[in-house]
Amino acid sequence: MPDGELLGGRIVETEAYLQNDEAMHAYRGKTARNAPLFGLPGTSYVYFIYGVHYCFNVVTEAEGIASAVLIRGLDQIDDANGPGKLCRRLKIDLSHNGLDLSSTDSPIWIARGTELEAPIITTTRIGITRAADKPWRFYILGSSGVSRRDRIAERGNDCVS
DNA sequence: CCGAGGATCATCT
DNA sequence: GATGATCCTCGGT
Numbered sequence: 001m002p003d004g005e006l007l008g009g010r011i012v013e014t015e016a017y018l019q020n021d022e023a024m025h026a027y028r029g030k031t032a033r034n035a036p037l038f039g040l041p042g043t044s045y046v047y048f049i050y051g052v053h054y055c056f057n058v059v060t061e062a063e064g065i066a067s068a069v070l071i072r073g074l075d076q077i078d079d080a081n082g083p084g085k086l087c088r089r090l091k092i093d094l095s096h097n098g099l100d101l102s103s104t105d106s107p108i109w110i111a112r113g114t115e116l117e118a119p120i121i122t123t124t125r126i127g128i129t130r131a132a133d134k135p136w137r138f139y140i141l142g143s144s145g146v147s148r149r150d151r152i153a154e155r156g157n158d159c160v161s
Numbered sequence: 162c163c164g165a166g167g168a169t170c171a172t173c174t
Numbered sequence: 175g176a177t178g179a180t181c182c183t184c185g186g187t
Binding site for chain 3: 015017023024025047049050051052053055057068070072082083084085125126127128129
Binding site: 031047052094 | 168169
């Protein structure tokens with residue numbers, strides 16, 4: 001692994017973006033920006049949004065098929081709830097686009113997870129303007145890395161039950 | 162607590 | 175010239 005500070009956490013919130021999905025950046029074909037989406041599974045796809053934030057994705061399907069999972073939150077680390085904050089916290093920017101996340105020689109990599117202690121909740125995706133009805137957002141119930149809105153909702157459920 | 166609005170720019174039309 | 179897979183601040187209740 002590269003020298004320097006090592007920082008990481010557990011992925012606790014994601015959204016899937018698929019081929020033939022209107023919300024997918026490559027829905028209208030390949031461009032310079034979205035080219036990494038067509039790469040090998042395990043490739044990173046980082047883009048800049050709203051003139052302010054970076055978002056970090058992992059390519060999931062075979063080469064040539066546009067697909068990605070947006071990493072929306074980590075726990076075991078402070079202030080990494082939400083895709084923009086996560087990138088700010090880990091100092092992820094466009095220089096981390098197109099990396100091989102399966103290699104520990106990469107400045108960013110992803111390790112295999114462990115068994116979960118809490119259920120995975122499935123909801124619709126957040127903040128998109130198209131295909132907003134698709135239930136392709138997933139998060140670990142009760143995790144501190146999940147969007148504030150859902151932590152509050154879940155706390156309310158706990159009170160009821 | 163909640164909703165509205167602004168920041169700010171790479172990318173595509 | 176418009177748009178957006180976000181976040182923060184502000185004002186009303």
